[in-house]
Amino acid sequence: MRQTPQEINTTVVAAGSLLHPRVCQPDGVRIHDLLTQGRQPGEIIPLSTLTHELNGGADWPAVGDWERVTTDLVRLVHFGDCDALSLGLPGIARPLVCTGPHSHVRVYDAAADEFIDYGPAARAAALAEVGAFLASLVTEQDLWPGDGLLAPLARRP
Numbered sequence: 001m002r003q004t005p006q007e008i009n010t011t012v013v014a015a016g017s018l019l020h021p022r023v024c025q026p027d028g029v030r031i032h033d034l035l036t037q038g039r040q041p042g043e044i045i046p047l048s049t050l051t052h053e054l055n056g057g058a059d060w061p062a063v064g065d066w067e068r069v070t071t072d073l074v075r076l077v078h079f080g081d082c083d084a085l086s087l088g089l090p091g092i093a094r095p096l097v098c099t100g101p102h103s104h105v106r107v108y109d110a111a112a113d114e115f116i117d118y119g120p121a122a123r124a125a126a127l128a129e130v131g132a133f134l135a136s137l138v139t140e141q142d143l144w145p146g147d148g149l150l151a152p153l154a155r156r157p
Contacts, residue, residue, distance in 0.1 A: 009094055012044065012085040012134060013073055016145030019152060020082065023072040027064025033153040034063060042142075044131050052100030082146035085134055092118050093126040 017023070018032035034053070035045055047066060051057040060066055077084040089097060095105045096118055104119045134143075 008086045008088050010087040010089045013082055014143040014145040016149055017073055017082040019149040020076055020146040021148055024068045027069050029150055029153055030064050031069055044127050046097050048098050049101050083143040096123040096126045
């Protein structure tokens, strides 16, 4: 039986890939700083979480051009200049990951003639599933962020 190819709608890279010299800089360094401050190593942080933390995206211009940085990261992945996990998130997982950490996604179930509400717990479960999948793939070494990385911003005491 021939399988239909699954859409790739999510790409996971190491945070260090934002420090790659072929990523728009200093934007990548600034986003890396936001992404890693106060987080656990290996934690998966979608850009939608940063958007939420940046006043719903209103503060992105003060940090950098996230769209250009994202495009640069996709190019790095395409040319094999960093490791990546490319996924096709199924069903409700995709919109949950694309929304902020406290958002709700409502889906209409026509068969039951009712709306189903998916909230922060469902989003956390979707991210945990991605994290478990990633962990099963990188048991021996973490995702390679690329070569020639720039220095991260100095941490303030």
